[in-house]
Amino acid sequence: MGKVIVVTGTPGTGKTLLARKLAEKLNGIHIDLSELVLKEGLYTEYDVEVASFIIDEEAVIGRIKELASRYEIVVIDSHYGEIVPPDLVWKVIVLRTDPEELEKRLQKRGWWWEKIRENVEAEILSVCSQQALNVFGRDKVYEIDTTNKNPQQVLEEALEILQGKGEPGLKYDWLATKPIKKLSKYLA
Ligand SMILES: Nc1ncnc2c1ncn2[C@@H]1O[C@H](COP(=O)(O)OP(=O)(O)OP(=O)(O)O)[C@@H](O)[C@H]1O
Ligand SMILES: [Mg+2]
Incomplete structure:
Protein backbone atom coordinates (compact mmCIF):
# COMPACT_ATOMS: atom_id res chain seq x y z
CA MET A 1 0.00 0.00 0.00
CA GLY A 2 1.09 3.56 -0.71
CA LYS A 3 1.43 6.36 1.77
CA VAL A 4 -1.62 8.55 2.28
CA ILE A 5 -1.08 12.15 3.35
CA VAL A 6 -4.22 13.96 4.47
CA VAL A 7 -4.31 17.75 4.04
CA THR A 8 -7.21 19.14 6.00
CA GLY A 9 -8.35 22.47 7.43
CA THR A 10 -11.15 25.03 7.30
CA PRO A 11 -12.20 26.15 3.78
CA GLY A 12 -9.88 28.88 2.53
CA THR A 13 -6.82 27.83 4.52
CA GLY A 14 -5.07 26.71 1.31
CA LYS A 15 -5.51 22.92 1.20
CA THR A 16 -5.90 22.62 -2.55
CA LEU A 17 -2.94 24.85 -3.28
CA LEU A 18 -0.69 22.88 -0.91
CA ALA A 19 -1.99 19.41 -1.80
CA ARG A 20 -1.42 20.05 -5.50
CA LYS A 21 2.17 21.22 -4.97
CA LEU A 22 2.89 18.42 -2.52
CA ALA A 23 1.69 15.72 -4.90
CA GLU A 24 3.71 17.23 -7.72
CA LYS A 25 6.87 17.43 -5.60
CA LEU A 26 6.52 13.85 -4.33
CA ASN A 27 5.40 12.35 -7.64
CA GLY A 28 2.13 11.36 -6.11
CA ILE A 29 -1.51 11.88 -6.94
CA HIS A 30 -3.63 14.75 -5.62
CA ILE A 31 -7.21 13.89 -4.75
CA ASP A 32 -9.65 16.69 -3.97
CA LEU A 33 -12.24 14.60 -2.15
CA SER A 34 -15.23 16.87 -2.90
CA GLU A 35 -14.32 16.85 -6.57
CA LEU A 36 -13.91 13.06 -6.59
CA VAL A 37 -17.31 12.61 -4.92
CA LEU A 38 -19.04 14.78 -7.52
CA LYS A 39 -17.17 13.45 -10.54
CA GLU A 40 -17.69 9.80 -9.66
CA GLY A 41 -21.14 10.14 -8.11
CA LEU A 42 -20.00 8.88 -4.70
CA TYR A 43 -23.02 10.28 -2.90
CA THR A 44 -26.30 8.81 -1.78
CA GLU A 45 -28.56 11.84 -2.08
CA TYR A 46 -28.76 15.60 -2.37
CA ASP A 47 -29.81 17.44 0.76
CA VAL A 48 -31.73 20.49 -0.44
CA GLU A 49 -31.81 22.12 2.98
CA VAL A 50 -28.04 22.40 3.31
CA ALA A 51 -27.50 22.50 -0.48
CA SER A 52 -24.99 19.69 -0.49
CA PHE A 53 -24.55 16.05 -1.36
CA ILE A 54 -24.58 13.34 1.31
CA ILE A 55 -21.47 11.35 0.60
CA ASP A 56 -21.51 7.59 0.27
CA GLU A 57 -18.84 6.89 2.88
CA GLU A 58 -18.38 3.25 2.00
CA ALA A 59 -17.85 4.04 -1.66
CA VAL A 60 -15.42 6.87 -0.87
CA ILE A 61 -13.40 4.67 1.49
CA GLY A 62 -13.28 1.91 -1.12
CA ARG A 63 -12.03 4.36 -3.71
CA ILE A 64 -9.31 5.71 -1.39
CA SER A 69 -2.93 0.33 -3.67
CA ARG A 70 -2.09 1.89 -7.04
CA TYR A 71 0.00 4.94 -6.10
CA GLU A 72 2.95 5.29 -3.79
CA ILE A 73 1.88 8.71 -2.55
CA VAL A 74 -1.75 9.81 -2.34
CA VAL A 75 -2.43 13.36 -1.13
CA ILE A 76 -6.02 13.65 0.06
CA ASP A 77 -7.32 17.22 0.13
CA SER A 78 -10.48 17.58 2.18
CA HIS A 79 -12.05 19.39 5.11
CA TYR A 80 -13.54 16.03 6.15
CA GLY A 81 -10.27 14.13 6.05
CA GLU A 82 -11.51 11.95 8.94
CA ILE A 83 -13.17 9.71 6.39
CA VAL A 84 -9.79 8.22 5.40
CA PRO A 85 -9.19 4.90 7.24
CA PRO A 86 -6.53 5.69 9.92
CA ASP A 87 -4.45 2.60 9.13
CA LEU A 88 -3.85 3.97 5.61
CA VAL A 89 -2.73 7.37 6.84
CA TRP A 90 0.93 8.29 7.09
CA LYS A 91 0.63 11.92 8.22
CA VAL A 92 -2.09 14.53 8.55
CA ILE A 93 -1.38 18.19 7.90
CA VAL A 94 -3.93 20.66 9.24
CA LEU A 95 -3.67 24.12 7.72
CA ARG A 96 -4.51 27.01 10.04
CA THR A 97 -5.16 30.65 9.23
CA ASP A 98 -5.64 33.69 11.44
CA PRO A 99 -9.41 34.39 11.60
CA GLU A 100 -9.15 37.93 10.21
CA GLU A 101 -7.00 36.79 7.29
CA LEU A 102 -9.37 33.85 6.68
CA GLU A 103 -12.33 36.25 6.56
CA LYS A 104 -10.53 38.21 3.81
CA ARG A 105 -9.83 35.07 1.79
CA LEU A 106 -13.45 33.93 2.06
CA GLN A 107 -14.78 37.40 1.18
CA LYS A 108 -12.85 37.16 -2.08
CA ARG A 109 -14.99 34.16 -2.96
CA GLY A 110 -18.08 36.31 -2.71
CA TRP A 111 -19.56 34.24 0.14
CA TRP A 112 -22.37 35.70 2.23
CA TRP A 113 -21.62 36.77 5.78
CA GLU A 114 -23.24 33.83 7.62
CA LYS A 115 -21.28 31.32 5.56
CA ILE A 116 -18.03 33.21 6.20
CA ARG A 117 -18.85 33.55 9.89
CA GLU A 118 -19.58 29.84 10.37
CA ASN A 119 -16.31 28.85 8.75
CA VAL A 120 -14.22 31.42 10.62
CA GLU A 121 -15.89 30.26 13.83
CA ALA A 122 -14.88 26.66 13.06
CA GLU A 123 -11.30 27.89 12.55
CA ILE A 124 -11.37 29.78 15.86
CA LEU A 125 -12.58 26.63 17.64
CA SER A 126 -9.93 24.42 15.92
CA VAL A 127 -12.67 22.07 14.71
CA CYS A 128 -10.64 20.38 11.94
CA SER A 129 -7.62 19.85 14.20
CA GLN A 130 -9.74 18.41 17.00
CA GLN A 131 -11.46 16.01 14.61
CA ALA A 132 -8.13 14.96 13.11
CA LEU A 133 -6.64 14.41 16.57
CA ASN A 134 -9.64 12.33 17.65
CA VAL A 135 -9.54 10.11 14.61
CA PHE A 136 -5.83 9.82 13.80
CA GLY A 137 -4.19 10.37 17.19
CA ARG A 138 -1.74 13.05 18.23
CA ASP A 139 1.39 11.49 16.72
CA LYS A 140 0.19 11.76 13.12
CA VAL A 141 -1.34 15.23 13.19
CA TYR A 142 0.72 18.37 12.39
CA GLU A 143 -0.48 21.95 12.08
CA ILE A 144 0.91 24.66 9.80
CA ASP A 145 -0.04 28.32 10.18
CA THR A 146 -0.39 29.76 6.67
CA THR A 147 -1.17 33.33 7.78
CA ASN A 148 2.00 35.21 6.92
CA LYS A 149 3.51 32.63 4.61
CA ASN A 150 3.41 32.36 0.87
CA PRO A 151 2.40 29.03 -0.71
CA GLN A 152 6.06 28.09 -1.31
CA GLN A 153 6.88 28.52 2.39
CA VAL A 154 3.88 26.41 3.36
CA LEU A 155 5.07 23.70 0.95
CA GLU A 156 8.56 23.75 2.47
CA GLU A 157 7.15 23.42 6.00
CA ALA A 158 5.00 20.49 4.88
CA LEU A 159 8.00 18.75 3.31
CA GLU A 160 9.95 19.18 6.55
CA ILE A 161 7.11 17.61 8.51
CA LEU A 162 7.14 14.64 6.15
CA GLN A 163 10.88 14.35 6.75
CA GLY A 164 10.19 13.96 10.45
CA LYS A 165 10.78 17.51 11.66
CA GLY A 166 8.37 19.57 13.75
CA GLU A 167 6.16 18.70 16.68
CA PRO A 168 2.80 16.97 16.25
CA GLY A 169 -0.36 18.02 18.05
CA LEU A 170 -2.29 21.25 18.52
CA LYS A 171 -0.03 24.31 18.05
CA TYR A 172 -2.43 27.14 17.27
CA ASP A 173 -5.31 28.31 19.40
CA TRP A 174 -6.77 31.62 18.23
CA LEU A 175 -9.03 31.82 21.29
CA ALA A 176 -5.99 31.81 23.54
CA THR A 177 -3.76 34.08 21.48
CA LYS A 178 -6.03 36.74 19.97
CA PRO A 179 -7.96 39.41 21.89
CA ILE A 180 -11.57 38.34 22.29
CA LYS A 181 -12.79 41.67 20.86
CA LYS A 182 -11.29 40.64 17.51
CA LEU A 183 -13.07 37.29 17.60
CA SER A 184 -16.50 37.93 19.10
CA LYS A 185 -18.17 38.99 15.82
CA TYR A 186 -17.53 35.48 14.45
CA LEU A 187 -18.86 33.57 17.44
CA ALA A 188 -22.53 32.60 17.50
N1 LIG B 1 -0.20 30.42 1.89
C1 LIG B 1 -1.09 31.23 1.35
N2 LIG B 1 -0.93 32.56 1.44
C2 LIG B 1 -1.84 33.39 0.93
N3 LIG B 1 -2.96 33.02 0.30
C3 LIG B 1 -3.16 31.71 0.18
C4 LIG B 1 -2.26 30.76 0.70
N4 LIG B 1 -2.74 29.54 0.44
C5 LIG B 1 -3.90 29.74 -0.22
N5 LIG B 1 -4.13 31.04 -0.38
C6 LIG B 1 -5.29 31.66 -1.03
O1 LIG B 1 -6.41 31.33 -0.26
C7 LIG B 1 -7.50 30.96 -1.09
C8 LIG B 1 -7.97 29.58 -0.72
O2 LIG B 1 -7.03 28.61 -1.12
P1 LIG B 1 -7.49 27.12 -1.48
O3 LIG B 1 -8.51 27.14 -2.54
O4 LIG B 1 -6.25 26.34 -1.72
O5 LIG B 1 -8.17 26.72 -0.10
P2 LIG B 1 -8.90 25.35 0.32
O6 LIG B 1 -8.48 25.09 1.71
O7 LIG B 1 -8.62 24.30 -0.69
O8 LIG B 1 -10.43 25.73 0.31
P3 LIG B 1 -11.72 24.73 0.12
O9 LIG B 1 -11.89 23.95 1.39
O10 LIG B 1 -12.87 25.65 -0.08
O11 LIG B 1 -11.45 23.86 -1.06
C9 LIG B 1 -7.00 31.08 -2.52
O12 LIG B 1 -7.44 32.32 -3.02
C10 LIG B 1 -5.52 31.05 -2.39
O13 LIG B 1 -4.88 31.81 -3.39
MG1 LIG C 1 -9.91 23.24 -1.93
Whole structure:
Protein backbone atom coordinates (compact mmCIF):
# COMPACT_ATOMS: atom_id res chain seq x y z
CA MET A 1 0.00 0.00 0.00
CA GLY A 2 1.09 3.56 -0.71
CA LYS A 3 1.43 6.36 1.77
CA VAL A 4 -1.62 8.55 2.28
CA ILE A 5 -1.08 12.15 3.35
CA VAL A 6 -4.22 13.96 4.47
CA VAL A 7 -4.31 17.75 4.04
CA THR A 8 -7.21 19.14 6.00
CA GLY A 9 -8.35 22.47 7.43
CA THR A 10 -11.15 25.03 7.30
CA PRO A 11 -12.20 26.15 3.78
CA GLY A 12 -9.88 28.88 2.53
CA THR A 13 -6.82 27.83 4.52
CA GLY A 14 -5.07 26.71 1.31
CA LYS A 15 -5.51 22.92 1.20
CA THR A 16 -5.90 22.62 -2.55
CA LEU A 17 -2.94 24.85 -3.28
CA LEU A 18 -0.69 22.88 -0.91
CA ALA A 19 -1.99 19.41 -1.80
CA ARG A 20 -1.42 20.05 -5.50
CA LYS A 21 2.17 21.22 -4.97
CA LEU A 22 2.89 18.42 -2.52
CA ALA A 23 1.69 15.72 -4.90
CA GLU A 24 3.71 17.23 -7.72
CA LYS A 25 6.87 17.43 -5.60
CA LEU A 26 6.52 13.85 -4.33
CA ASN A 27 5.40 12.35 -7.64
CA GLY A 28 2.13 11.36 -6.11
CA ILE A 29 -1.51 11.88 -6.94
CA HIS A 30 -3.63 14.75 -5.62
CA ILE A 31 -7.21 13.89 -4.75
CA ASP A 32 -9.65 16.69 -3.97
CA LEU A 33 -12.24 14.60 -2.15
CA SER A 34 -15.23 16.87 -2.90
CA GLU A 35 -14.32 16.85 -6.57
CA LEU A 36 -13.91 13.06 -6.59
CA VAL A 37 -17.31 12.61 -4.92
CA LEU A 38 -19.04 14.78 -7.52
CA LYS A 39 -17.17 13.45 -10.54
CA GLU A 40 -17.69 9.80 -9.66
CA GLY A 41 -21.14 10.14 -8.11
CA LEU A 42 -20.00 8.88 -4.70
CA TYR A 43 -23.02 10.28 -2.90
CA THR A 44 -26.30 8.81 -1.78
CA GLU A 45 -28.56 11.84 -2.08
CA TYR A 46 -28.76 15.60 -2.37
CA ASP A 47 -29.81 17.44 0.76
CA VAL A 48 -31.73 20.49 -0.44
CA GLU A 49 -31.81 22.12 2.98
CA VAL A 50 -28.04 22.40 3.31
CA ALA A 51 -27.50 22.50 -0.48
CA SER A 52 -24.99 19.69 -0.49
CA PHE A 53 -24.55 16.05 -1.36
CA ILE A 54 -24.58 13.34 1.31
CA ILE A 55 -21.47 11.35 0.60
CA ASP A 56 -21.51 7.59 0.27
CA GLU A 57 -18.84 6.89 2.88
CA GLU A 58 -18.38 3.25 2.00
CA ALA A 59 -17.85 4.04 -1.66
CA VAL A 60 -15.42 6.87 -0.87
CA ILE A 61 -13.40 4.67 1.49
CA GLY A 62 -13.28 1.91 -1.12
CA ARG A 63 -12.03 4.36 -3.71
CA ILE A 64 -9.31 5.71 -1.39
CA LYS A 65 -8.13 2.16 -0.64
CA GLU A 66 -7.94 1.44 -4.33
CA LEU A 67 -5.91 4.60 -4.99
CA ALA A 68 -3.53 3.73 -2.13
CA SER A 69 -2.93 0.33 -3.67
CA ARG A 70 -2.09 1.89 -7.04
CA TYR A 71 0.00 4.94 -6.10
CA GLU A 72 2.95 5.29 -3.79
CA ILE A 73 1.88 8.71 -2.55
CA VAL A 74 -1.75 9.81 -2.34
CA VAL A 75 -2.43 13.36 -1.13
CA ILE A 76 -6.02 13.65 0.06
CA ASP A 77 -7.32 17.22 0.13
CA SER A 78 -10.48 17.58 2.18
CA HIS A 79 -12.05 19.39 5.11
CA TYR A 80 -13.54 16.03 6.15
CA GLY A 81 -10.27 14.13 6.05
CA GLU A 82 -11.51 11.95 8.94
CA ILE A 83 -13.17 9.71 6.39
CA VAL A 84 -9.79 8.22 5.40
CA PRO A 85 -9.19 4.90 7.24
CA PRO A 86 -6.53 5.69 9.92
CA ASP A 87 -4.45 2.60 9.13
CA LEU A 88 -3.85 3.97 5.61
CA VAL A 89 -2.73 7.37 6.84
CA TRP A 90 0.93 8.29 7.09
CA LYS A 91 0.63 11.92 8.22
CA VAL A 92 -2.09 14.53 8.55
CA ILE A 93 -1.38 18.19 7.90
CA VAL A 94 -3.93 20.66 9.24
CA LEU A 95 -3.67 24.12 7.72
CA ARG A 96 -4.51 27.01 10.04
CA THR A 97 -5.16 30.65 9.23
CA ASP A 98 -5.64 33.69 11.44
CA PRO A 99 -9.41 34.39 11.60
CA GLU A 100 -9.15 37.93 10.21
CA GLU A 101 -7.00 36.79 7.29
CA LEU A 102 -9.37 33.85 6.68
CA GLU A 103 -12.33 36.25 6.56
CA LYS A 104 -10.53 38.21 3.81
CA ARG A 105 -9.83 35.07 1.79
CA LEU A 106 -13.45 33.93 2.06
CA GLN A 107 -14.78 37.40 1.18
CA LYS A 108 -12.85 37.16 -2.08
CA ARG A 109 -14.99 34.16 -2.96
CA GLY A 110 -18.08 36.31 -2.71
CA TRP A 111 -19.56 34.24 0.14
CA TRP A 112 -22.37 35.70 2.23
CA TRP A 113 -21.62 36.77 5.78
CA GLU A 114 -23.24 33.83 7.62
CA LYS A 115 -21.28 31.32 5.56
CA ILE A 116 -18.03 33.21 6.20
CA ARG A 117 -18.85 33.55 9.89
CA GLU A 118 -19.58 29.84 10.37
CA ASN A 119 -16.31 28.85 8.75
CA VAL A 120 -14.22 31.42 10.62
CA GLU A 121 -15.89 30.26 13.83
CA ALA A 122 -14.88 26.66 13.06
CA GLU A 123 -11.30 27.89 12.55
CA ILE A 124 -11.37 29.78 15.86
CA LEU A 125 -12.58 26.63 17.64
CA SER A 126 -9.93 24.42 15.92
CA VAL A 127 -12.67 22.07 14.71
CA CYS A 128 -10.64 20.38 11.94
CA SER A 129 -7.62 19.85 14.20
CA GLN A 130 -9.74 18.41 17.00
CA GLN A 131 -11.46 16.01 14.61
CA ALA A 132 -8.13 14.96 13.11
CA LEU A 133 -6.64 14.41 16.57
CA ASN A 134 -9.64 12.33 17.65
CA VAL A 135 -9.54 10.11 14.61
CA PHE A 136 -5.83 9.82 13.80
CA GLY A 137 -4.19 10.37 17.19
CA ARG A 138 -1.74 13.05 18.23
CA ASP A 139 1.39 11.49 16.72
CA LYS A 140 0.19 11.76 13.12
CA VAL A 141 -1.34 15.23 13.19
CA TYR A 142 0.72 18.37 12.39
CA GLU A 143 -0.48 21.95 12.08
CA ILE A 144 0.91 24.66 9.80
CA ASP A 145 -0.04 28.32 10.18
CA THR A 146 -0.39 29.76 6.67
CA THR A 147 -1.17 33.33 7.78
CA ASN A 148 2.00 35.21 6.92
CA LYS A 149 3.51 32.63 4.61
CA ASN A 150 3.41 32.36 0.87
CA PRO A 151 2.40 29.03 -0.71
CA GLN A 152 6.06 28.09 -1.31
CA GLN A 153 6.88 28.52 2.39
CA VAL A 154 3.88 26.41 3.36
CA LEU A 155 5.07 23.70 0.95
CA GLU A 156 8.56 23.75 2.47
CA GLU A 157 7.15 23.42 6.00
CA ALA A 158 5.00 20.49 4.88
CA LEU A 159 8.00 18.75 3.31
CA GLU A 160 9.95 19.18 6.55
CA ILE A 161 7.11 17.61 8.51
CA LEU A 162 7.14 14.64 6.15
CA GLN A 163 10.88 14.35 6.75
CA GLY A 164 10.19 13.96 10.45
CA LYS A 165 10.78 17.51 11.66
CA GLY A 166 8.37 19.57 13.75
CA GLU A 167 6.16 18.70 16.68
CA PRO A 168 2.80 16.97 16.25
CA GLY A 169 -0.36 18.02 18.05
CA LEU A 170 -2.29 21.25 18.52
CA LYS A 171 -0.03 24.31 18.05
CA TYR A 172 -2.43 27.14 17.27
CA ASP A 173 -5.31 28.31 19.40
CA TRP A 174 -6.77 31.62 18.23
CA LEU A 175 -9.03 31.82 21.29
CA ALA A 176 -5.99 31.81 23.54
CA THR A 177 -3.76 34.08 21.48
CA LYS A 178 -6.03 36.74 19.97
CA PRO A 179 -7.96 39.41 21.89
CA ILE A 180 -11.57 38.34 22.29
CA LYS A 181 -12.79 41.67 20.86
CA LYS A 182 -11.29 40.64 17.51
CA LEU A 183 -13.07 37.29 17.60
CA SER A 184 -16.50 37.93 19.10
CA LYS A 185 -18.17 38.99 15.82
CA TYR A 186 -17.53 35.48 14.45
CA LEU A 187 -18.86 33.57 17.44
CA ALA A 188 -22.53 32.60 17.50
N1 LIG B 1 -0.20 30.42 1.89
C1 LIG B 1 -1.09 31.23 1.35
N2 LIG B 1 -0.93 32.56 1.44
C2 LIG B 1 -1.84 33.39 0.93
N3 LIG B 1 -2.96 33.02 0.30
C3 LIG B 1 -3.16 31.71 0.18
C4 LIG B 1 -2.26 30.76 0.70
N4 LIG B 1 -2.74 29.54 0.44
C5 LIG B 1 -3.90 29.74 -0.22
N5 LIG B 1 -4.13 31.04 -0.38
C6 LIG B 1 -5.29 31.66 -1.03
O1 LIG B 1 -6.41 31.33 -0.26
C7 LIG B 1 -7.50 30.96 -1.09
C8 LIG B 1 -7.97 29.58 -0.72
O2 LIG B 1 -7.03 28.61 -1.12
P1 LIG B 1 -7.49 27.12 -1.48
O3 LIG B 1 -8.51 27.14 -2.54
O4 LIG B 1 -6.25 26.34 -1.72
O5 LIG B 1 -8.17 26.72 -0.10
P2 LIG B 1 -8.90 25.35 0.32
O6 LIG B 1 -8.48 25.09 1.71
O7 LIG B 1 -8.62 24.30 -0.69
O8 LIG B 1 -10.43 25.73 0.31
P3 LIG B 1 -11.72 24.73 0.12
O9 LIG B 1 -11.89 23.95 1.39
O10 LIG B 1 -12.87 25.65 -0.08
O11 LIG B 1 -11.45 23.86 -1.06
C9 LIG B 1 -7.00 31.08 -2.52
O12 LIG B 1 -7.44 32.32 -3.02
C10 LIG B 1 -5.52 31.05 -2.39
O13 LIG B 1 -4.88 31.81 -3.39
MG1 LIG C 1 -9.91 23.24 -1.93
